[in-house]
Amino acid sequence: MTNTNTTQDEIMAVFPKVAETMADALGCEVERVKLDASLIDDLGAESIDFLDIVFRLERAFKVKIPRGKILEEARGDLSESEFDKGGVVSEAGVERLKSFLSEVPPERFKNPLNVADIPRLFTTETFCKMVIRQQARSGGTGAAASKPV
């Protein structure tokens, strides 16, 4: 089951603008920002780029993206101590992450997975879903609902 039942239509509706925003932030050609591109491994993003991308997405889509929210949402009903211990994600935490970040191929989830390495999993689609979730919270626009991905 995906997080918040984000649909493929919704993702593709925001993808072009998300890709353009990310390309501007990263100083790369928009063609490189594919939906499944990993921000760090494929696009060379650094921590400052993550900040830049989030602020640009907020302005482009007129939403607020609360910091740290993605991890909180990924945890779901797991407590912090159930999700990770000493900075290493638990088995239950990894399973929860795999479900939440359903756009990320399962083989990319290292074992053991450090909390600090979670951003390495993020793809363009991860940010598309982030925007869609925030639009839904603020009552913003999104694509018409169709079958969940």
Add this chain to the structure above:
Amino acid sequence: MDHHFRAFSFVDRIVSVQPGVKICGSYNIPPNIEAFPVALVAEAVGQLAAWATMAAVDFERRPVAGLARPIELQDEVHPGQKLDPSVELETAHAEAAAYRGTATVNGKPVIQLQHCVGPMMPVKDFDDPNALRLRFELLCGRGAEPGAFQGVPPLSIEPTNGQPGKRLSAGFQVPSSAPLFADHFPRRPVFPGSLLMHLNLELAAALALQIPAPAQATRWRLATISDVKLRTFISPGERLECEARLSESSNDCALVAVETRKANKLIGGARVRLAPENHP
């Protein structure tokens, strides 16, 4: 001499503050220095924003230079003038601070920063939190004694190669020691992002002199710097390579992309918009 809060501090007084929301200050540019580059005006605004941010989080974290776009360069400032910066914070939380700000001289705007973002880092890695608290109280009270800044340290940029009117490259050796490092910052000396911006602007200006002047104007002037991104700290003694490259030009404006590398790794970038002289 103790250079802390002297060698690279550009807020003499905090006139009003709502921590985490907005702040107004003042800074008297010492009359006896050679020049006060516009990049240091941006630094003054950034330092004011830092005070408001630090006060909002009880001086546990502080913003460092990160992103800026765009910065409108509206007028020059000169030694002896009084700068009146003001800042509105857009966000101030544990991860980052975002703000916009302006600075005026005699009520006339000299710089406008539209959207700056500074990653937040532990204060204790850079300075003594209690010293910062006391300094904040002083700035909000009677203010600091003006005149401490002794001017921009000698920064020699060495042209390496280029293509006249198209591209200009230069090497820069960050000083191994300078009074400013004792202030920026006492526990972790860092070459200021604003001084890197100054060097980038100097390089862009040198390239601008090589670009044919637009019609109805005699030359290009620096109008805006945007998409400023600093990716890493620059330590004393490091060697940097800067490059300015003309990316677009028309009769109304020219765009120069500036990049800074350290050991071939991109560590900073910006875009400088040139406007015909005497045109907005």
